[in-house]
Amino acid sequence: MNDCIFCKIVDGQIPANKVYEDENFVAFHDIHPKAKVHVLVIPKKHIPTFMDVQEEDLPLIGQLHQTIQKIANQLRIAENGFRVVNNCRDHGGQEVFHIHYHVLGGEKLPV
Numbered sequence: 001m002n003d004c005i006f007c008k009i010v011d012g013q014i015p016a017n018k019v020y021e022d023e024n025f026v027a028f029h030d031i032h033p034k035a036k037v038h039v040l041v042i043p044k045k046h047i048p049t050f051m052d053v054q055e056e057d058l059p060l061i062g063q064l065h066q067t068i069q070k071i072a073n074q075l076r077i078a079e080n081g082f083r084v085v086n087n088c089r090d091h092g093g094q095e096v097f098h099i100h101y102h103v104l105g106g107e108k109l110p111v
């Protein structure tokens, strides 16, 4: 996974403005924010796309849901609400092939 930019962020080889980190996940500000708050939440495990999540990964994906709740509370966007987006593969507009969830908020988002 040497060429994966998000694995490099996990390993600290390239910098990121992190807002959260634990044993299994990292969250950091998107370099090109599309909302007042735009963070990317990723598992440290390299899973390329939404479609590559295996049955053995389901506990991790459940934890990811809980991690997003924690981050939303920490960033104070939970009460007013926010949006979670995963872009999957070509038609979904995925650019980085390490699964990530965009968390967008801090303002009323366009529909």
Ligand code: 5GP
Pocket (backbone or CB within 6 Å): 005, 016, 017, 028, 029, 030, 031, 032, 033, 040, 086, 087, 093, 094, 095, 096, 097
């Ligand atoms: P995708 O289109 O794959 O769902 O989204 C990839 C996101 O990663 C984009 O919103 C892009 O701005 C962000 N991104 C790409 N490279 C970097 C980087 O090196 N650092 C950070 N913080 N964000 C990045």
Ligand code: ZN
Pocket (backbone or CB within 6 Å): 001, 004, 005, 006, 007, 008, 045, 046, 047, 097, 098
């Ligand atoms: Zn990766």
